[in-house]
Amino acid sequence: MTATSSADGRSQTELVVNEIAQEIRTLDDGVAWFSGLSPASRREVLQQVGGYAMQAHITAADGRAGVARSRVKPTANPSVMIRMDPPRYGFSSLPADEHVTAFRVLVSVFAVADTRRRQTHCKNACGHPWHNLPTTPVEAEQP
Numbered sequence: 001m002t003a004t005s006s007a008d009g010r011s012q013t014e015l016v017v018n019e020i021a022q023e024i025r026t027l028d029d030g031v032a033w034f035s036g037l038s039p040a041s042r043r044e045v046l047q048q049v050g051g052y053a054m055q056a057h058i059t060a061a062d063g064r065a066g067v068a069r070s071r072v073k074p075t076a077n078p079s080v081m082i083r084m085d086p087p088r089y090g091f092s093s094l095p096a097d098e099h100v101t102a103f104r105v106l107v108s109v110f111a112v113a114d115t116r117r118r119q120t121h122c123k124n125a126c127g128h129p130w131h132n133l134p135t136t137p138v139e140a141e142q143p
């Protein structure tokens with residue numbers, strides 16, 4: 001997968017993050033995609049994923065479970081920020097060398113919260129397009 005321009009980065013981010021949450025794509029594969037982006041695009045992605053985590057109403061338990069799943073040290077800045085009550089979402093302001101760990105933590109915590117939502121609220125069917133992805137990764141459609 002190649003790096004995306006910021007224009008198509010938006011839908012690409014939504015797709016990659018939700019594919020990871022739904023175990024269509026591995027976290028390591030998502031990290032490889034993220035690492036290939038420009039520093040500016042990485043900041044944008046971190047901001048977007050922070051927004052998804054906020055919308056998913058992550059709990060302190062989600063934070064702990066997500067950090068464990070991310071394999072990032074619990075003492076790393078992003079791990080500490082996400083477990084605050086309420087969580088701090090200023091991940092895009094972190095220094096560049098913490099962007100990859102921030103991405104790992106954010107996506108993992110989002111995955112925990114979103115999986116719970118899919119198993120309860122969205123159990124039988126839902127109208128969220130991002131919960132009805134094809135099981136094979138495809139390129140995102142542009143708006």
Ligand SMILES: [Zn+2]
Nearest residue numbers: 122126128131
């Ligand atoms: Zn749904």
